[in-house]
Amino acid sequence: MPALPPPSPRTAPFEVHEGTHTLHLLTPDEEVQWSFDRRGRLIAGHDGGFHFLVGMDGRVLLRDRRERTRPPPVRLTFEEVAPLYDRVAADIAAVLAFSLEENTARAWLALAAARDAETYRRDAAAFAEVYQPVSVLPPDCYRALVVQLAEGCCYNRCAFCTLYQDVPYRVKTAADLEAHLDGIAALFGDALALRNKVFLGDANALALDQALLLDHIEHVRRRFPDVAAGGFHSFLDTFTRPLKTEAQLSALRGAGLRRVYVGLESGHRPLRAALRKPGTVAGTREVVAACRRAGVGVGIIVLVGAGGAEFAAGHLRDTMEAIRAMDLGETDLVYLSPLTGAMQPPGLEIASQTAAFRAALSESPFKVARYDLRRWIY
Ligand code: SF4
Structure with missing residues (x-):
């Protein structure tokens, strides 16, 4: 795959579709589309058979839409993607040249036109001032506003996980959080309206001292009441x-x-040991039961492909036993997350394990969904 695929031929003028929180520029055949947030920032688009998801950190997730096999997307660096902004600017200029009517869509488009690659570079630098890298979010939280109450992971030794390798663990004080929220407000501006809930990061935000945690949550609610109305979500470790x-x-x-996300990874004890996953399956079940009694929704994450063929039968059997014992309800979730990185098993192991878990979970009252870390960017 080329770093930045070439554009489709522009054979017809673009149309402008104005939504509540996003503005779209698209050709009548929808072969090309660009979407902008309230600040005129490009957030997504497609062109030449490729889909672009533009991250706040300046990187872009590039997905080949021509392949039926859905190959994993590629992450482009800011340098690789910078020419894309010239292409988008040319498309905006073409619309502005022919559409003379003064309306809100035109004013919105003018905001987008005022941005160039340098603007996006400054945005990425501002993001790095406010956030530690936002590496992972559960799929039902893709539109969440991430607020990092802590940074990194207080354990950080699972054998399969490199998410927080370079991030020292740190809990934010009230003053730290205030500065973080100031930065978020400046970074998002009007585009905050696109965010529909709050995700409390990073890996163990709910392990914070209870009084501090409640203070932090209240602080976030007072600062961003509209986003907080969609509820708070977070990972919950069980150790x-x-x-x-x-x-x-x-x-x-x-x-x-509203919901916590628990990395069960596997119910199979030998596999959990090989993964260096702390805590126990029984302990995880107890935590999940306490969440359910408290009215907090649960998303259980299963690491599909972990241990490869050697552990496949035990992984499926014991993980299913653990999930059944949790007695999850219809508002809960089970996420099947394919293992990637150095421990990824060879060949078709992930596909066959995914199919096996899906079949075993097919009659469940709760939703079962894929959770692929490679297919999302904040
Ligand atoms: S507890 Fe979670 S975030 Fe921490 S190392 Fe393990 S998998 Fe990674």
Whole structure:
């Protein structure tokens, strides 16, 4: 795949579609489309058979839409993607040259026209001032506003995980959080309206001291009440002591916590040991039960392909046993997350394990979905 694929021929004028939070520029055959947020920032598009998802950190996720096999997207660096902004600018200029009517869409488009590659470079630098890298979000939180109450992972030793390798673990004080929220407000501006919930990061935000956690949540709610109205979501580890009690989880539910995401990875003990996953399956079940009694939704993450063929049968059997014992409800989720990176098994192992888990979970009352870390960018 080329770094930046060539454009499609522009055979017809672009149309402008104005939404509540996004503006779209598209050709009548929809072969080319660019989408902008309220600040005129390009957020996504497609052209020449490729889809672009533009990250706030300046990187772009490039997906080949021509392949039926859905190959994993490629992450382009800012340098690789910079010429894309010239292409988009030329398309905007063509629309502005022919559409003379003064209206809100034109004013919105003028905002987009005022941005060039240098603007996007400055945005990426501003993002790096405000955030540690946002490496992962559950798929139902792709439109969430990430607020990093902490940075990194307090354990950081799972054998399969490199997400926070270079991020020292740190809990934010009230003053740190205030500065972080100031930065977020400046970074997003009007585009905050696109965000529909809050995701509390990073890996163990809910392991924070309960009083500090409730203060932080309240702080975020006061600052961004509209986004907070969509609820708070976060990862929940099941091994950092002291674990949250049912009463504490109820208090967090009262503060707006809607769903937690628990990395079970596997119910098979030998595989969990090989993965260096801390905690126990029984302990995870207890935490999940406490969440459910407290009215907090749960998303269970299963690492598909972990251990390869050697562990496949035990992984499926024991993980299914653990999930069944959790007695999840219809508002809960199970995410099947394909293992990537150095421990990824060869060949078709992931596809066959995915099919096996899907078949085993097919009669479940809860939703089962794919959670592929490679297919998303913040
Ligand atoms: S606990 Fe989660 S974030 Fe931390 S190392 Fe393990 S998988 Fe990665």
